[in-house]
Amino acid sequence: MKFKGKRGCRIFLGIFLLLSVVSDSSAATAEGDAERAREILTRIDDLWRSTSSTATLEMVVRTEHYTRTMIMESWTKGREKSLVRIVSPLKEKGTVSLKNDDTLYTYLPKTDRVIRLTTGMMMGSWMGSHFTNDDLVKESRLAEDYDPKITFSGVRDGREIIEFALQPKPEAPVVWGKIVIVVRAGDLLPVVSRYYDEEMNLARTLDFRDIREMGGRLLPAVLRMVPADKPGEFTEMTYQAIDFGPELPDSLFSLMQLRRM
Amino acid sequence: MRLNTMAWRTLSRNRRRTLITSLSVAFGIFLAVTFTGSGDYSYTSMINTSTVMGLxxxxxxxxxxxxxxxxxxxxxxxxxxxxxxxxxxxxxxxxxxxxxxxxxxxxxxxxxxxxxxxxxxxxxxxxxxxxxxxxxxxxxxxxxxxxxxxxxxxxxxxxxxxxxxxxxxxxxxxxxxxxxxxxxxxxxxxxxxxxxxxxxxxxxxxxxxxxxxxxxxxxxxxxxxxxxxxxxxxxxxxxxxxxxxxxxxxxxxxxxQADLAGLIAVDRLFNNLLQLLVGLVIAAGIMNTMLMSVLERNREFGIMLAVGMSPAQVARLVLVESFWLGCLGLALGIMLTAPWFYYMSRTGIDLSALVGEDYSAGGVLVDPVLKLRLFRESALAILGTVFVLTLAAGVYPAIRAGRVPPARSIKEV
Amino acid sequence: MLLLSLALKNILRSRFRTWVTILAMAFAGAIMIFYASLLEGWMQAMETNAVSMEMGEVQLHVPGYRDDPELYDVILDPGAALARAESAGFAGSARLLGSGLAAAQENSTGVAIRGIEPEAEARVVRLHRHVKAGSWLVPGERNGVVLGQQLAVILDVGPGDELVLVGQAADGSMANDLFVVQGILKSVGQGIDRAGLFMPADDFRAFFALAEGAHEIVLQRFDPDLPLDDAVNVLAGLFPGLEVKSWRQLQPTLARLLDLSDVSLAIMLLITYAAVGMLTMNAMLMGVFERIPVFGVMKAIGFSGVRLFGLVVCETLLQITLAALLALGAGLPLSAYFARRPLDFSFLLRESSTIAGVAFEPQWYCRVTPGSVLLPIFFLYAVGLVSICYPALKAALLSPVRAVHHQ
Structure with missing residues (x-):
C-alpha cells in the first residue's frame, strides 16, 4: 500500500516518530474501532499540519559514561527531507546530518568530507544519541508500516487520555512488535509512546513533556527517549524555538549545500 | 610365452624373496592408495563444502x-x-x-x-x-x-x-x-x-x-x-x-576461491612428492632383488646364451620377471588394500578428537573424518607408476644379465 | 670387537646390493631431514604469524572485554601494569582497540582500529617487520595509519593516500579525522587482513577522546623456557582483577594443529622408513641366505647363535651408520640452504592462504633444529633394527649341518 495521505508537519525526529504515523493512519481504512481511531488521528493530523519548519533545539545525551549537551538547528520540508546542523559544542560545530528520501549523509567539517551512510552503519547511533540512523531513515515510513487501533479511552492517572496501539502491517519492514501511543483526549497532544519488540518486551519509551505554545501552536517542547535495557540513560531534546511554514528551497537539502553550510 | 614360463619358474624357485619383494610393492600400493585416496577425498570434500556455500x-x-x-x-x-x-x-x-x-x-x-x-x-x-x-x-x-x-x-x-x-x-x-x-x-x-x-x-x-x-x-x-x-x-x-x-x-x-585452490595445490604437491619418494625406495628394493637374482644365475644365463639365446632375449627375460613381480605385487597390493579401502571409504577415521570440529583451512571447514576416495585417473596413475617403477628397477639387472659372456659364465661358478 | 671387525670386513667386501641399500637409506634419510626441517620451519612460521605477529604470548583484558568489547572497558594505569609485568619477567605493550568506519575516495568499510606505541609494540611482536608496501608507524609521527592487506584492496588505497575515519568517541561525539596511509601489511591472518588499521596510541586517544587506560596488554616472556602455563599462573597472581590468557587459550584450534605437527612428522617418518625397512630386510635376508654355508661353518667352529645374531645386527648397524652419515651430509646442507632462501610456491599460491584463520605465505623456509635432524636419524636406526630382526634370527637359528650342505 502506497502512501497517499495528507502530509503531516515535519518538525524533527521524536515528534515525527509519533506524528508521521498518526497523520497517515487516515489512509489506512479499517472497520469499527479502527474507523474511530482514524477519525481522531485525522484531527491530530490537522492540528500538526505543516509542510516545512525550522527549529532550534537542545539535545542532552546521558549514558553510563558521559553526558553531553548539543545545540542544533534543523530544517525540514515535507516528509522526506531534513537537515540538522550542530551549533555547539565547538568541537562538533558545523557537523551536518542530511536526510533526503531514504539516504542519510553526514558532513564532517573537520575533514571536509561527506559520508553517505551504508547498510552497516544503519543501527549505529545518530550523533551519539539513543536514536539510531535507522530511526531517522525509517520514521517517514512509519505511516505505511502500521495499523492503528484504539486500545483505551478514558481517565488514567487523573488524565483523560486515548491510547492507540500501532500494529505493524504483516509485511512492513519494521523491527518493532508493537508501538503504543498515548495522547491527551482534550487536545490530542502526545504524552508517551512505547516501543515493544516482537516478544512484547518494552524496548524503549519516548516521553513528551512541557507542553507550551511555540510557533503559534501548542506543542510538547521536551522529548525524552529512555532505552529499557539501560536504566539511567536517556536522550532528551528540547525545542527552544520553532517556526512552521517557512519557504525552504529544495536545494537546501542537497549535497552541494552541505559543504556550503 | 616361453619367457613368461621361465620367468615364473625363477620367481617360484625363490619364494621368500619373491614374497618380500612383491610385499614391498603391495605396501607401496597401499600407501599410494591411502595418500592419494585421502587427498582425492579431502580435496573434493573441501572444494564441495566451499562451493556449496554459494559460489x-x-x-x-x-x-x-x-x-x-x-x-x-x-x-x-x-x-x-x-x-x-x-x-x-x-x-x-x-x-x-x-x-x-x-x-x-x-x-x-x-x-x-x-x-x-x-x-x-x-x-x-x-x-x-x-x-x-x-x-x-x-x-x-x-x-x-x-x-x-x-x-x-x-x-x-x-x-x-x-x-x-x-x-x-x-x-x-x-x-x-x-x-x-x-x-x-x-x-x-x-x-x-x-x-x-x-x-x-x-x-x-x-x-x-x-x-x-x-x-x-x-x-x-x-x-x-x-x-x-x-x-x-x-x-x-x-x-x-x-x-x-x-x-x-x-x-x-x-x-x-583462490585461497583454497592454492592450499590444495601445495598440499597435493607435497603428497605426490612423498609418494614418489616412497616409490623410489621401493624401486631400489626391487632392483636389489633382481640384481641379486641375476648375479646368482650367471651360470644359468651363460648356458642360455651358449645354447643360442641372444643377449637381448636374456635381458628381456629379466624384464619379464620384474614385470611379473610387479603384477604379483599388484595382486597382493589389491588384496591388502581392498578391505582397508572399503572400510575407509565408508566409515573412515574420526579425527575430531585430535583436530576439533571447527578446524578450517583456506577459509573452509575441514571434515574431521578422514576418508578415502579414488578417482579413476588417480588409480590409473598409481597403477602406471607401479609398473614403470618395477620395470625401471629391472632395467639395470637386465642389462647386466645380457652382458654375461657365455663361455666364462659356465666356467665360473 | 671381533664382531665389529668381521662386520666391517663383510660390508667392505660387499657389493652393489649393499650400496643400493645404503644409498636408499641415505636418500630417504636426507629427504626426511629436509622434510622435517621444512615442517619445522612451516610450523614456526604459523606460530609466528599467529603469536609473534600480533597476538603475543599472553594477553590481559578486563574480564568480559573479549566477549563484548566496549571502548570504556579499559585496564586502568597500563603503565604501572607493564612495569609490574616487566619486573616479573615479561616484556609488554599496551594497546587501544576501537571500531569505526574508514572511507576513501569511493569506498568505505568498517575497520578495527588499533592504537599502539610503536616502540613498545616492537618489543613483543614483529608486525613492524611485516610491511608489504610503505613503512610501519614511526614513533613520534602523527596521523599515519597502517592497513591490513585486504582492507587496502577493499578501500582501494596505497601508501600516501588519504583516509577519513569516523567513529563514536568516548564522550559520545562523532569522532572524525583525516589520516594518511603510511603502510600496508603483508597477510597476517583473517582478522587483520580484512579490517586491521593501526595508528599511534596518541592519535587513538585524540580520535576517540579517551584520556587513559588500555584495552589490551600483550606480554612476551623474557625467558622462553618458562612454560606458558606457568607464565599464565604467575601473571594471574600478579593481576587478580584481569583476565589472563595465553595464545593457546585464545587460539585453541591453532594450538592443536601445531601440537599435531610432531605426530604428523612421526607418521611420515614411519611410512617412508617402512619402505626403507622392507628394502633393508630383503637385502639382509639375501645376504644371510647367500652366506648360509659360511654361517654354518662358523657355527660348527663354535660361534654361538647369539654371536651370529650380533654379527648380522652389527653389519646392519654399520650400514645404517654409513647411511646416516650420508643422509646428514646431503640433508643438512640442503636444509641449511633452504633455511636462507625460501622454497617459493608462489606459482601455486598467489597471495597467501589461511589455516585455522592464520595466514601462511607461499615462501617456505626450512628450520634446522636438533629434532628435525635427530628424529629422522633415530627413526632410521629404529626401523633398520626392527627389520633386521628376522634375517638375524634366521642366521642365529641355523642348524650347522644343514647349513653347510645348503645348495
Missing part, C-alpha cells in the same frame, strides 16, 4: 564481479543462462542466486552479514550446504515469500527463532538503502563460525523486488558438476555459449 564449481557473473563484488553488478536474464547450462552433460545443477552484504535487525538488536537469495523450488541440499544443516524449522517454501533461513549464532544474537520477524537492510541496484521484512522459517548450523554468525538465506523473488532487479535478475549463476575434473571444460563450453550474451565472466572455483 558453485563454476560461476557466471557480470564482468568484474569476482574482483569487486557489488549488488550493482547483476545479470538481467538468469533463466536463459540457466537453460544454456542445462544443455551441458557435465552440469548437475545450476542455481540463480543473489549474494551480497546486508544489515539484519530485530527489536533493538542488529548484526551485519551476508545474504544469499535462492529459489527454494530449484535448490537442493546436495548443492546447498545450508539446506543440509537445518536444525530448527525449515527452508522457506516460496521464492516470492518473506521467509528466511538464518545461521544459529546470528539467531541467538538477534534473539530470533522460527516465526519471528527480522528486517534486512541492503543497498539496492542504484545504491539506495532499502529495507524488507522477513520472517524466520528456519535456523541452520554448519559448525563454521563465519557462516553461522553471518549468513542468511532469503527468497530470490522477494530479494529481486527489494533490490530493484527485474524478474530474471541475479548476481550470479552457480553451476555444479558431479565431477570436479570437468570444471575446465564446463568453463570453456559456457564461455563459448554465453559470450554473445554480454559482458560476463565465467570462473571456476579455482578463481573464485
Amino acid at each position: 558453485g564449481h563454476v560461476s557466471v557473473a557480470e564482468e568484474g564481479n569476482n574482483a569487486r563484488p557489488s549488488l550493482a553488478r547483476w545479470l538481467r536474464d538468469a533463466d536463459s543462462l540457466r537453460i544454456a547450462t542445462s544443455g551441458l552433460p557435465e552440469v548437475s545443477g545450476a542455481y540463480p542466486r543473489i549474494m551480497g552484504q546486508a544489515m539484519f535487525a530485530a527489536g533493538a538488536k542488529s548484526a551485519g552479514g551476508m545474504f544469499m537469495g535462492i529459489d527454494p523450488a530449484l535448490e537442493t541440499p546436495q548443492h546447498n550446504f545450508f539446506l543440509r544443516s537445518v536444525v530448527d524449522g525449515a527452508l522457506f517454501a516460496e521464492a516470492a515469500g518473506r521467509g528466511a533461513l538464518i545461521g544459529a549464532e546470528m539467531a541467538e544474537k538477534l534473539n530470533l527463532r522460527p516465526g519471528r520477524k527480522m528486517v534486512i537492510t541492503v543497498t539496492d541496484k542504484d545504491g539506495e538503502l532499502t529495507s524488507e521484512l522477513l520472517r524466520i522459517s528456519g535456523v541452520f548450523q554448519t559448525g563454521d563460525h563465519a557462516a553461522d554468525s553471518g549468513i542468511v538465506l532469503v527468497p530470490l523473488d522477494r530479494l529481486r523486488q527489494t533490490l530493484g532487479y527485474g524478474p530474471g535478475g541475479v548476481t550470479l549463476l552457480a553451476v555444479y558438476t558431479d565431477d570436479l575434473r570437468r570444471v575446465k571444460k564446463i568453463q570453456a563450453d559456457l564461455t563459448e555459449k554465453l559470450s554473445p550474451t554480454g559482458r560476463l565472466e565465467v570462473l571456476t572455483w579455482r578463481e573464485t
